[in-house]
Amino acid sequence: MKVYNTMTRAKEELVTLTPGEVRMYVCGVTPYDYSHIGHARSAIVFDVIRRYLEYRGYRVTMVRNYTDVDDKIIRRANEEGVSTAEVSDRYIEAERRDMEALGVLPPSVAPRATEHIAEMVGLIERLVAKSVAYVVDGDVYFEIRRFPPYGRLSGKNLDELLAGARVEVDERKRDPRDFALWKAAKPGEPSWPSPWGPGRPGWHIECSVMSIRYLGESFDIHGGGTDLIFPHHECEIAQAEADTGKPFAHYWLHNGMLNLGAAKMSKSLGNTLTIRALVKRHPPDALRLWMLGTHYRHPIEWSEERADEAARALQTLWGPEERLRKWVDSSTFASSAGELPTEFAEHRTRFIEAMDDDFNTPAALGSLFDFGHALNRASSVSPQHLVRGARELSSLAHTLGLTEPKPRIQGLSAEIGQQIEVLIRERATARMNRDWKRADEIRSRIESLGVVLTDSSSGTEWEMKQK
């Protein structure tokens, strides 16, 4: 299979360091507030990548970190008059709930920066010893000129970087482009002891340390949003490779940004959309289907309407198995194992080809919708083959993390559910007496509760109305 590598700006054949095994690291959040829809995209993109690699038979070790020491956390803690740990604990907990609500699998390891301070100090010490880093007033900086490949990932020309003039001028730095590895403690900030005095780590060092700690000095995939390419990932590479002398991550994968209307989401503009608010209004599968309808590297714009459309489209994916469960006896269901019938094999093949091509989820979904329609149309196929096909479709949808048929009675109390059952029985009587007027009255009463009735030869089904 092929993946697009930001480092080479090309699709490359995926060759892992250990055959059959993928070791990947994805940059997680800084827990100083509730996670927003942009975090959701990154999480879902790499969740799908991880699930698909596993589907293809790889054993995947996935690490996603928490940056739990940072300016924004400190500011938040000071505003609230609580400890930084209290702030980060709260939002890490919230993030875990959000991820669960979105159907994002927990990473194999979810380390926190503050649990690895000693290792960071160790790495910085080695960099200082090698003279690629220097100490100034209790701060430690990485000296960019000592690491010639700096700028390769982001395609930056170092001179132009300097000419950009947006680099903060700090007279104490040897070069304005040098970045902090360690920051001397200021009053009111959390700090840890170090050979250079009390302080805290710079942002980039944690990812170098934790990825190496859990995945080794060289590993397969490093991911994150495109906004992290520079400077964050550039700096990670510099720190890690200056220390180990070995290639750090082999493949750099970056998801495109999610925009809210014209403007990029930004706290200062107040146009953030939190995951917790989002999942109250949209089924997680609808959100995921909507996101996967655009290739992960392309930017995507949030739209309430697009998410509603996705919820409607979900039916084609879950419908075939759901319907067959009703019409086919359970022994047929049980006996439907084995090879995928040839009449459906092309859909799976198309799915795999699409996903093998840099995780082309829009094309993969196309094959799934075709699969669904083919199942609905296949009247001359044996029940065993139909069931086998329908279960294959569900299973492929599952490898994209689309996990659940839509809820039937979500948001309805048991009493209302019973009321509806009573009304349906009344209506059945009316229909038997061919009292269509009465039957339609009852239907519209039930519909005003947000429930849709479906008549068929075997009785009346009901479900929550789609948006």
Add this chain to the structure above:
RNA sequence: GGCGGCGUAGCCAAGUGGCCAAGGCGGAGGUCUGCAAAACCUCUAUUCAGCGGUUCGAAUCCGCUCGCCGCCUCCA
């Protein structure tokens, strides 16, 4: 200024040299049904921002023009 990306049907979105330009939503008609819904069938881009070029052949390659966006500073 530097680096990168985008412009495909009413909307969303794949496709990056050659079968009729995927798929979703929406829309139109039809089958089925007491009605409705679901499901199914058919239709909905002679054309890929514009112009020029390369080629037997281009949405796909090259050049120019127009429009839009991201990064270069904390950010998924």
